[in-house]
Amino acid sequence: MIDILYFAWLRERIGHGRERLETTAPTVAALVEELRARDERHALAFADIAALRVAVDQELTDFDAPLKGAREVAFFPPMTGG
Known part of the structure; x- marks a missing residue:
């Protein structure tokens, strides 16, 4: 099982901030x-x-990163300074 986290507008589009799935x-x-x-x-x-x-x-990391042994993946928009 792997935890998938969504932040900012991703969370809004998907409708929740976290899900757990088998992949x-x-x-x-x-x-x-x-x-x-x-x-x-x-x-x-x-x-x-x-x-x-x-x-x-x-x-x-980047999108070609391996997932073997990973417990959590988080997706978010680029951060900006200010």
Whole structure:
């Protein structure tokens, strides 16, 4: 099982901030494809992954990062300073 966390507008589009699911996805990108296929809300949220950042087990990474042994994946928009 893996915990998936959604922040900011992702949470709004999907309708919740967290879900737990079973996946065999080898990478974050493969997980995104599984999520897109779940329903229209997920498809909309993940329509443009260039507009997203990802962290695996609380470490920033990229979408080709492996998921083997991961317990948590978090998706969020890029952060801006100010």
